[in-house]
Amino acid sequence: MSFAREIGRAIRSTLVLWVITALIYPLFTIAFGQIVFPFQANGSILTNDRGQPVGSALIGQPFTSDRYFNSRPSTTNYSTADPTKDEAGVLKTGVSGASNLAPSNPALLDRIQGKTDPDPTKSIEGDIPRLQKAGIKPTADLIYTSGSSLDPHITPEAAKAQISRIAATRKLDTNQLEILINQNTDGRWLGIFGEPGVNVLKLNLALDKLKPAS
Incomplete structure (x- = not known):
């Protein structure tokens, strides 16, 4: 496997993990809090x-x-x-x-x-x-x-x-x-x-x- 392919795989993995941890998970947490626990999520x-x-x-x-x-x-x-x-x-x-x-x-x-x-x-x-x-x-x-x-x-x-x-x-x-x-x-x-x-x-x-x- 070429070095360039390894670099490409690492970049793709980083981007996927970034999307999951920096975008999807925080947005899901915010939405879950606002829907299920709106009083607590907005400061009680x-x-x-x-x-x-x-x-x-x-x-x-x-x-x-x-x-x-x-x-x-x-x-x-x-x-x-x-x-x-x-x-x-x-x-x-x-x-x-x-x-x-x-x-x-x-x-x-x-x-x-x-x-x-x-x-x-x-x-x-x-x-x-x-x-x-x-x-x-x-x-x-x-x-x-x-x-x-x-x-x-x-x-x-x-x-x-x-x-x-x-x-x-x-x-x-x-x-x-x-x-x-x-x-x-x-x-x-x-x-x-x-x-x-x-x-x-x-x-x-x-x-x-x-x-x-x-």
């Missing part, structure tokens, strides 16, 4: 009751109002900070990532427990005192950030710990909120993997639709 975007997109079910958002279930803390403020005006340094770890602070790190302890200083501008209200002041029993996920700092979920226990505050603010019955949490709790994947969690954005969208008990 959630909308409000007016049909307006409000965020992705995969990425957390900061909720701090007493009218809503609060999210877990985020070292990057869920990447909502302006990198050009990042005085608080929330984006030092990038748009996603953990703080990597050791349990004994003063910065972590100040954020969790708080810090008093003769100079009021240097005092810090810790997450635990803030939660206790709001009548919320602190849970681990309401105090510690996730590894990505973009976690959209909290535990059912963390959601239920906020029931009294939201019920008082919205004039709702506590049973309504407990039922709402149960309805919006995601179970373990395939029944065995992971832990149950509550998507905070989904829960708060459902909360806005809830009417006071008659």
